[in-house]
Structure formats: C-alpha cells, structure tokens
Amino acid sequence: MQIKNKEWVLEEVKMRKVEFIRLWFTDILGFLKSFAITVEGLEAALEEGVGFDGSSIEGFARIEESDMIAMPDPSTFSLMPSSSNQLGVMAKMFCDILKPDGNPYAEDPRYVLKKNLKRASDIGYTFYVGPELEYFYFQSSQVPPQGLDKGGYFDLTPRDVASDFRRETVLTLKNMNIEVECSHHEVAPSQHEIDLKYTDALNMADNTMTARLMIKEIALKNNLYATFMPKPLFGENGSGMHIHQSLFKDKANVFFDSQDEWHLSKIAKRYIAGLLRHASEFTLITNQWVNSYKRLVPGYEAPTYLSWALKNRSDLIRVPLYKPDKETATRVELRSPDPACNPYLSFAVTLSAGLEGIEKEYDIVEPVKTNVYKMSGEERKKKGIGQLPENLWQAIKVAEESVWLKETLGEPLFFKLIENKRIEWENYRSRVTSYELEQYLPIL
Numbered sequence: 001m002q003i004k005n006k007e008w009v010l011e012e013v014k015m016r017k018v019e020f021i022r023l024w025f026t027d028i029l030g031f032l033k034s035f036a037i038t039v040e041g042l043e044a045a046l047e048e049g050v051g052f053d054g055s056s057i058e059g060f061a062r063i064e065e066s067d068m069i070a071m072p073d074p075s076t077f078s079l080m081p082s083s084s085n086q087l088g089v090m091a092k093m094f095c096d097i098l099k100p101d102g103n104p105y106a107e108d109p110r111y112v113l114k115k116n117l118k119r120a121s122d123i124g125y126t127f128y129v130g131p132e133l134e135y136f137y138f139q140s141s142q143v144p145p146q147g148l149d150k151g152g153y154f155d156l157t158p159r160d161v162a163s164d165f166r167r168e169t170v171l172t173l174k175n176m177n178i179e180v181e182c183s184h185h186e187v188a189p190s191q192h193e194i195d196l197k198y199t200d201a202l203n204m205a206d207n208t209m210t211a212r213l214m215i216k217e218i219a220l221k222n223n224l225y226a227t228f229m230p231k232p233l234f235g236e237n238g239s240g241m242h243i244h245q246s247l248f249k250d251k252a253n254v255f256f257d258s259q260d261e262w263h264l265s266k267i268a269k270r271y272i273a274g275l276l277r278h279a280s281e282f283t284l285i286t287n288q289w290v291n292s293y294k295r296l297v298p299g300y301e302a303p304t305y306l307s308w309a310l311k312n313r314s315d316l317i318r319v320p321l322y323k324p325d326k327e328t329a330t331r332v333e334l335r336s337p338d339p340a341c342n343p344y345l346s347f348a349v350t351l352s353a354g355l356e357g358i359e360k361e362y363d364i365v366e367p368v369k370t371n372v373y374k375m376s377g378e379e380r381k382k383k384g385i386g387q388l389p390e391n392l393w394q395a396i397k398v399a400e401e402s403v404w405l406k407e408t409l410g411e412p413l414f415f416k417l418i419e420n421k422r423i424e425w426e427n428y429r430s431r432v433t434s435y436e437l438e439q440y441l442p443i444l
Contacts, residue, residue, distance in 0.1 A: 004075045006046045009093075013039055016079060019088030023050060023070050024209070025095045026109050027058040028417055029288065030342030032209055035070075036090075045072055049098060054105075058420065068105060070095035076206055078176045081214075083221070094206050107413040109344035113205055116348040116408065119355060125247045125254070127351050130181065130198030130331075131208055133339050134239035135215060136232055137162045137190050141225045145232055147190030148224070162224075166192055169211075169218050176214075178207045187301065188236035198244060198331075201347045208343040230287070230338040231294035238295030238302060241339040243350060244320075246331040247271070256330040262310060262367070263330060264319065269364040272317055272332055274357020275350065276306050276365070279316060279336065282349035283389050284399040284421060285409075286337035290428045293391045295338060298373050303335050306386040307368045315368055316388070336388060345409065352408040392425050 013021070020036045023045070027033060035052065037045055054068035076094040097108035104111045120127050138145040148162055166183045173180055179197035186193045194215070196207055212228060219226035231238035247254050247267065255268035264272075287296065295302050301314065308317035318333045332354075337346055356362070365384055372385060389395035396418060399405055406414045 004077055006043075006074050009046065009074045009077045010043060012077065013042060013091065016091070017089055018079070018091045020090045021045075021072075022080065022090060022092040023072055023095050024092055025070055025097055026209060026342065026344065028107065028109060028342065028345070028413060029058055029420070030109070030209075030340075030345070031058065032213055033057060034092075046074065049095075051100075054097075067100050069098040069100065069102075071098050081172050081175065092210075094209075106410045107416065109342055109348075109413075110202075110205070112409055112413060113202060113344040113348040115410075116352050116355075117201060120247070120351060123355075124249050126249075127201045127347070128198050128246050128248060129201045129204045129347055130196060130244040131204065131337075131339075131343070132193055132195045132240070132242040132244075133208070133211060133215070133228075134186055134191060134193045134241065135226055135228050135339060136188070136239065137165065137192060137219060138225045138227065138232075141227070145227075147233075149185075150189050162190070162192060165218055165222055165224070166194065169194065169215055172214050172218065173207075173211055176210060178210060186237070186239075188233060188238075191237065191239065198246075201351065205343040205347055212339070228339040230289065230292045230340055239339055240295070240302060240335060241337045241341065241343075241346075243334045243337055243346070244331045245334065245350060245354070247354075248328075253328045253330050255332070256327040258327075262319065267358055268330070268332065270357040270362050271354035272308055272319075272357070273362035273364040274353045274355065274360075275317055275332070275334060276308065277362055278349075278353035278356060278402075278404060279306055280386065280388055280395075280398050281402040281405045282346075282353060282399075283336065284392075284395040284417070285349045285405075286334075286341050286346045287395065288342070288421065289338075289340055290392045290424060292338050292340065293389070293395075296336065296388060296390070304388055304390075305372045305380065306388065307372045307383075308365075309368045314371060314373060319367075349405065349408055352404070356404065392421065392428070396421050396425060 022034050022036050024034050049069035049071035053066050055066035072093040080090040097105040170180045181195040181197045183194045216226045257265035303316040307315045309315040400418050
C-alpha cells in the first residue's frame, strides 16, 4: 500500500499538475470549513501548517485567543472531481487544528476522535465503523419541499428517477478513494441511502464528511437539492445514519466467539452494555438538532427505547446474524444517530461508551425477542428498558449531567456544545410555528 506522506503528496501534485489545494476541517457541529492554497504554498503548509482566525468558527477560539493553525494530513490527500468551468486541477486534504505553540487544539472534533482512538489502541484495539447515510433529494431548498419520486425501499427506475445521481456520486467517491458498499432507494419518497464500506474510524469520519459534500454538490450540479435533515417530511420515515462498529486486535475481530449462542464474545456484550448505559447521555451528539427528535418517534423504523436485539430493526442496537466463515463481519449496529451529526464526535462517543462497558465490565441484559413498541410501560420497566430523550431539551439536560461525556469530549468542547444547543432550543421554543397558527388561530 502506498504511504501518503509529505514527499508523496508533493510528487503527486507535480505529476497530476495540481494548482489548488483545499484544506478542510470541521467546527463542533460538523459543518465542513475550507480554504484554498496554491501549489506554490503547499510545501510550507505541509511543514508548518497554515494560520487562520479561529474566532469566527463555531466552537473554536474566543476572539482574544483566535490564532489557529491548520496542519494538513497527507494521508487524506485526493484529487477533487473536475467541473466544466473549473480553472486548474484541484485536490483536498483534511487538517488537524493546532494552537500556535504546535500542540493539538482540544476543541477540534478530529482531535477528540483521535484522543478516544488512542484510548482504544493503548489496550490493543482498532475501531472500525461503517455508516449508512440516508438523505433526501428535493427539487430545491424551498419550503415546502417537493420530492422527485414516489419510490419505496429498493425501488428501481422508472419510479426511482434519482438512481443516476446516486451512481454518479458512487463513482465520484470511488475516484476519491472512498469505497461504497451499496446504494439504493430508501423507504420514503425521494429518500436514498449510500453505505460506505467499513474502515478505521478516523478515515471513516473524513470519508463521511467528503461523501456528504459530494452528495450535495452532485445534486446541485443536476439542479436538485440533497438534504441530510433528519425529518423533512411529516408522516414519512426520517433519515438515519446507522453506525456499524467493531473492534479488532491485529486481524482478529474481538466481537466474535464461535462458542457463544449469539456468536458474541464477552467483550462484544460488554461493549453493547456500554452503549445501552450511555446512549441517553450521547444522544445530544448523535442527534444534535431540534429536528432530530421528530425522527425518533414510534412507527418510523427509528429507535426510542434502550434495547438490543439480534433481528428486530426497531431496537436501538441490532446485531446482524452471524454467517458461517464471516467472523470478521461480526458487528454491532447502533441505529439512533442521524446523518446531520458530527461524525468525528459521534464515532468518539460511541467508542468511548463501548470501552466503558468493556473496562468496567458492565453486565448485558437479554436481547429483546418481541417488538418493544408493543410492550406495556410496565413490561418495559420490568425488563429494565429505558428511553432515549424525547426532544433536544431533554437531551441537553441528560448530557450536561454526564461526567462521562464531559471526560470523553473534554471540558472546553463539552461546555461550548451545551451552550450552543441551549441557544438553539431557546430559539425553537420561542418560535411560533405554522402548526400553531393552523391549529389555534381559527379557534382562539
């Protein structure tokens, strides 16, 4: 495998006649930030990084300590797709954010993920993830949204008119060295899914950010609008980002145990127990928007209860059935996250929760074998099945009481995120909605 270091990048840029390089990083909410440098400034950027003002980036430095350095990661180099009106060949690299003294910036989401990955690697584990990105194609960003089709799950043309756009996206990602497992039409009208092939969590977080941008850019190129809004349509399924995850030691999947009735090792069971125990605390990260909780309601294939199962897709955690000679595919699927999350922070908190379960030897409950939504409240209580936060305010209140989450994210980022989400909730809470006007104005 080719090692992508500084020397390789400089040679590749020369051979490919690259003229501009986009440097990418994310704010705490997972919005991609970018600025471009010319090829003449690349060597210096790879050696020293590029300075920028961090005071205008959400969750970054205060104005009195605004100097930041974006340090390109050569391993993330790839060419950008060209367009008909593009001047010059363009490439991109993700950056780590540093303080002026060269130390990592604690509020950089990429650093938070790397910090938690080190915790895993220190005990011999590599964390692999594979997200399923669901999204909608609409005719524009205008309200109310207008869909493209009435297709359903796995539908093909002519009802699935966006299949060509998905195909173009998949090919574009492939050219950027991002492997796609599969793509298809999802359950709701105009809803689609692209599943990224599993890899280590840091690369996958970068790949997720790239994929979201490419999906949107290709839609715009075709005079459409792609959105990762969790619940854009009332009465239809929302968009999730199910995260398939596993731990490897060397080349062995430590979640697999051939002697267990579920083919799950003790490590896997404790990992699941960690996810279940801390899910309510990390929901603010995996489901960070007011709209996220319009998806997390019964009846639309999105989980609301803290349960796990081997088959049922309504539970928070699903363990896909073991197939003979497929030990490496043993994994845990977390079904609550949505595609509008920050993937760096979401992967960090899910890993941290699982490691808590392993290190502190949490006990796992029995898997749910019946539909948890058909149980009475008393039945769920007897089985110890709790519930996810029902709205953003509940998620904030649970998160801000969590010592574990504060340690996972680091105090500076933790408090800035809580502050940001409190402002969002207050803005939403005080807003008069169209529902209220339609329901109450004619009668009150």
